[in-house]
Amino acid sequence: MKILHTADWHIGKKLHKHELSKDFDLFIKWLCKTILEQKIDVLIVSGDVFDLANPSSEARKQYYRALMQLRKLNCKIIVTGGNHDSPAMLDAPREILRELDMHVIGGLPKNLEDAIIPVSKNGKTEVVIAAIPFLRDSDLRTANDGATYEDRLKAIRKGIQNTFFDAAEICGKKFPGVPALAMGHLFAAGAETSESERDIQIGNQAAFNALQFGEYFNYIALGHIHKPQKLSAAVPAYYSGSPLPLSFSERKDEKRILILDTKKGWTPESLPVPVFRKLLRITGNIETLKLKLSVLEDHHELDSLIELELKEEHYDAQKIYELDELATSFKTAGYEIVKHRADFENRIKGAAEIYGDSRQLEDLKPKEVFTQLIAEHHYDPETEKELTAAFDELLEEVQQTDKNPE
Known part of the structure; x- marks a missing residue:
C-alpha cells in the first residue's frame, strides 16, 4: 500500500496581502498527477487545511474543488484539522464526504474510536490510521491539573501523550497485528520553525518530546511545522512541511511531499514539489x-x-x-x-x-x-x-x- 503524507495547505493564505490561490491550484494539479503516477492508495493531510478559522467563500470553494479533483483518482482521503482550522467548519460536511470515501476529523471526537480509520485493499485491512487532529487546551487539561505555569505545561504534554497512547490501545485491540500510522498536528521539541507558524499550546512552551509518541505506531505523520524535517523518535516521525512557501523565511526550503510504500518499510521517500513562484x-x-x-x-x-x-x-x-x-x-x-x-x-x-x-x-x-x-x-x-x-x-x-x- 502506498500512502502520501502532506500537511499545512493554508488555503486562503495571503503573503503580505498577495493572494496565493493560483499557487495552490498549481500544487493540486501537480498532486493529482503525482497520485496517478505513483499509484497512491491513501492521501493524508495532517492539519491546517485553511489559513483562517473562518475562511472566505473563495477559500472554501477552492477546498471543495481540490477534494473533488482528488476524489476522481480512486484514492482514499483522510484530513485532520490544525490549529488554524475551525473544527466545526471542517466537520460540518463529514457525513457526506465519508460517503465519498473521504474522512475529515476537524476536532478531537468525544469517542476516540471515531478517529481510528481502517484502510483496506483487495478486501483486507492493510493499515489502520489514527487521525488525531490538533489537540486544543480543552481536550488536554481539566480544572484540577494545577494552577502554576509549569503544572499547566506538564498537563498539556501529558494530555498529548495520553491521546496517542489511547489511540494506540484502540488500534491494538480492534485491529491486532495490523500496521498502524498516527497523524498529529503539534509543536515537537527540537523542531525548526519558520516565521509563518502560529504559536500553539501556551506559546510553544509546551513543546512535546517526540519520544513520548511511544513505540506502537509504525509512522507518525505530522503537521504544523512548515520546514520539512525528521524528528528524533522511537519510530519514524516526520513533518512533511507545507507544500508552498508561506513566508520569506521559507524561500530557500525545499518543499516536498512524503510517500510511504508499506511493502518496503516505514521510511518515507521525499518527493520535491515544483517551484511555482519565487x-x-x-x-x-x-x-x-x-x-x-x-x-x-x-x-x-x-x-x-x-x-x-x-x-x-x-x-x-x-x-x-x-x-x-x-x-x-x-x-x-x-x-x-x-x-x-x-x-x-x-x-x-x-x-x-x-x-x-x-x-x-x-x-x-x-x-x-x-x-x-x-x-x-x-x-x-x-x-x-x-x-x-x-x-x-x-x-x-x-x-x-x-x-x-x-
Missing part, C-alpha cells in the same frame, strides 16, 4: 537595490514576490524617501514588490520607533507587542511567567474561536 529578498544600500532591481529579467510565470530591505550605516530620511519611490515606481513584468523596509545600523531605536512608521501593522505579532509592554514593568520572574502564560492562552483561544460571519 520569493526574493533583496538587501543592500540604495544604490545596490537599484542595481539589483534593474537587472531582473522579465518572465511570464506566476509573479516573483520581492521583499526589499534597505541597509544603511547612518539614518537618513532622504534614503527612506528614495526607498519608497523605488518601490512604488518599480515596473518589471513578472515581479512585484510586496514589502519594503529600512534598517540603519548606527541608530538605537526606542520602543515607539520600533512600532512606528518603519514597520507595517501586518508585520507585528500580538506576542511582540505584549512582550514590549510587559518589559516596561518590573515584575518578578514568576509573575512574568504567569502573565505570559495567561496571555498565550487568551491569544490561543481568540485565534481558535470559530467566528460566525455576520
Whole structure:
C-alpha cells in the first residue's frame, strides 16, 4: 500500500496581502498527477487545511474543488484539522464526504474510536490510521491539573501523550497485528520553525518530546511545522512541511511531499514539489537595490514576490524617501514588490520607533507587542511567567474561536 503524507495547505493564505490561490491550484494539479503516477492508495493531510478559522467563500470553494479533483483518482482521503482550522467548519460536511470515501476529523471526537480509520485493499485491512487532529487546551487539561505555569505545561504534554497512547490501545485491540500510522498536528521539541507558524499550546512552551509518541505506531505523520524535517523518535516521525512557501523565511526550503510504500518499510521517500513562484529578498544600500532591481529579467510565470530591505550605516530620511519611490515606481513584468523596509545600523531605536512608521501593522505579532509592554514593568520572574502564560492562552483561544460571519 502506498500512502502520501502532506500537511499545512493554508488555503486562503495571503503573503503580505498577495493572494496565493493560483499557487495552490498549481500544487493540486501537480498532486493529482503525482497520485496517478505513483499509484497512491491513501492521501493524508495532517492539519491546517485553511489559513483562517473562518475562511472566505473563495477559500472554501477552492477546498471543495481540490477534494473533488482528488476524489476522481480512486484514492482514499483522510484530513485532520490544525490549529488554524475551525473544527466545526471542517466537520460540518463529514457525513457526506465519508460517503465519498473521504474522512475529515476537524476536532478531537468525544469517542476516540471515531478517529481510528481502517484502510483496506483487495478486501483486507492493510493499515489502520489514527487521525488525531490538533489537540486544543480543552481536550488536554481539566480544572484540577494545577494552577502554576509549569503544572499547566506538564498537563498539556501529558494530555498529548495520553491521546496517542489511547489511540494506540484502540488500534491494538480492534485491529491486532495490523500496521498502524498516527497523524498529529503539534509543536515537537527540537523542531525548526519558520516565521509563518502560529504559536500553539501556551506559546510553544509546551513543546512535546517526540519520544513520548511511544513505540506502537509504525509512522507518525505530522503537521504544523512548515520546514520539512525528521524528528528524533522511537519510530519514524516526520513533518512533511507545507507544500508552498508561506513566508520569506521559507524561500530557500525545499518543499516536498512524503510517500510511504508499506511493502518496503516505514521510511518515507521525499518527493520535491515544483517551484511555482519565487520569493526574493533583496538587501543592500540604495544604490545596490537599484542595481539589483534593474537587472531582473522579465518572465511570464506566476509573479516573483520581492521583499526589499534597505541597509544603511547612518539614518537618513532622504534614503527612506528614495526607498519608497523605488518601490512604488518599480515596473518589471513578472515581479512585484510586496514589502519594503529600512534598517540603519548606527541608530538605537526606542520602543515607539520600533512600532512606528518603519514597520507595517501586518508585520507585528500580538506576542511582540505584549512582550514590549510587559518589559516596561518590573515584575518578578514568576509573575512574568504567569502573565505570559495567561496571555498565550487568551491569544490561543481568540485565534481558535470559530467566528460566525455576520
